Amino acid sequence: MQGLKKIVGLVFCVVILAGKVFGQDEEASKMEWFGEAKLGIFLHWGIYSVNGIDESWSFFNDYISYDDYMKQLDGFTAANYDPEKWAKLIKSSGAKYAVLTAKHHDGVALWDSKVSDLTVVKKTPAGRDLVGPFMKALEKEGIKKGIYYSVLDWSHPDYDRKTRTEYRYKDDPERFQKFVDFNFKQLEELSLNCQPDLYWFDGDWEHKAEEWKSKQLKEQLLAWNPNLIINSRIGGGLGDYDTPEQGVPVTRPHSKYWELCLTMNNSWGYQHNDHAYKSPGELLRVFVDCLHMGGNLLLDMGPKPDGSIPEEAVDILKEFGRWTSKHASAVYETQAGIPAGHVFAPTTLSKDKKILYIYLDYKVNESLVIKGLKNMINRIWVVGNGTKLKHREVGKMYWSQVPGLKYIDIPDNVYDKDITVLAVLLDGEIDLYREKGQVIESN
Incomplete structure (x- = not known):
């Protein structure tokens, strides 16, 4: 009898949990x-x-x-x-x-x-x-x-x-x-x-x-x-x-x-x-x-x-x-961007978090820098323009887990008159360094 009660109770809990999950999925779908x-x-x-x-x-x-x-x-x-x-x-x-x-x-x-x-x-x-x-x-x-x-x-x-x-x-x-x-x-x-x-x-x-x-x-x-x-x-x-x-x-x-x-x-x-x-x-x-x-x-x-x-x-x-x-690809079906400080501009991410979109309402001085980005960059292009941009990494130490600074060169002729959008395609889901940094212990 006790075993039957346990089974009934377990089934009841599964039904309640399934109902909650279904309700959450239904709500997410509606929104x-x-x-x-x-x-x-x-x-x-x-x-x-x-x-x-x-x-x-x-x-x-x-x-x-x-x-x-x-x-x-x-x-x-x-x-x-x-x-x-x-x-x-x-x-x-x-x-x-x-x-x-x-x-x-x-x-x-x-x-x-x-x-x-x-x-x-x-x-x-x-x-x-x-x-x-x-x-x-x-x-x-x-x-x-x-x-x-x-x-x-x-x-x-x-x-x-x-x-x-x-x-x-x-x-x-x-x-x-x-x-x-x-x-x-x-x-x-x-x-x-x-x-x-x-x-x-x-x-x-x-x-x-x-x-x-x-x-x-x-x-x-x-x-x-x-x-x-x-x-x-x-x-x-x-x-x-x-x-x-x-x-x-x-x-x-x-x-x-x-x-x-x-x-x-x-x-x-x-x-x-x-x-x-x-x-x-x-x-x-x-x-x-x-x-x-x-x-x-x-x-x-x-x-x-x-x-x-x-x-x-x-x-x-x-x-x-x-x-x-x-800039439709950088507007619809995007999600909130990365925390402030990694780049001096608003950002968003694609749904799979493999594209970082950067929104510039100004012309950068020499190059735009991204800090604390662990990923390798596959390519960068100007959204709505198609121009591919060059990038380079500066300051990466072989002994440190802290990523180097990623610099992006932006020619004057690609800027939008209001806001320019860059798409940064990464080698996987975005991975940011958010720790305090490291000190050399062996060289």
Whole structure:
């Protein structure tokens, strides 16, 4: 009898372990496209583009009255909205996914929500669904579909908060539950009608995950689409990836999957007075930093109230397209690079760790040096250019395990106008010397 119990217990443990392994494999498979996407485009589009003011925060922070903010509904026309053109532009940039603000904190829905009157269909001259057509256009171009949704809603009559200093009510769980039910219904509409690949939630900071019913929400969303990816702002640590904002990380975030969301200028939505667009070169440097640390860049732009894209944003996306298409092998299907100090430039590695990619946004003085590389170098070439480069090793002592300095000569005529990429093919998986060095004991 005891032997039977042991066998049953062993079988139970094997089943549990297999389930865990299967679950981990399933999760890794689901996240695979995200890890390989590298570049996404964020689109903040809403009535705030009419006056060119901060989305939702304008009235929340009392910069403008709520009534004056909502007067922008009358000027939101979407007259030149061309979702197919949007999708083609995004694809040309090299981006593999896009995220549209279906509803920001102001509560204005960009689709024909059946549970709200505050929609662009019912309240603006646009008069039609703006989410569904874009999702279809993205799918047609082979781009993963992302929807931004704010879980808080400063306009909804059952949400507790109105502005930074005003509340509709406090400590009324029953009324707040009515609002949470509203969220679930709107997300059901979006999930069933648009079938997004990714939800980009926002606004979870005003309540606890238990109040948002975050666990139940995630379960319901996955019931509609088991392969759905959800960002970290759903609350309760339930997200699939982290979303640092604006500030470029200096060291790699702890999460295996992450993206930096960054504006092209200083504003999320379209602001006609904000001309402080970063140059394509500056944004590409940020992009390369994300690649180096194993993350994605979600680059934001704000369409105008008529649905047209600002020329500055179009130019930036075209430049991204030029660079990503030229250097595709050093962008997609790469992983985080080697630690800082081995080479004075960001790096990535191929999936098999046998190619070291080096990204240079400057011209080196004489030669580029790689330190602490134990491997033999088979060959080096300029990505997108094809030129093979010469290299040599200096300072290797026969008695020491410390590798010599590998120098790479780079002629002036191979440099890219923004960022030059070198591919270093090694004799095997990369092997770095990370010890303190050696002292001669016998000679």
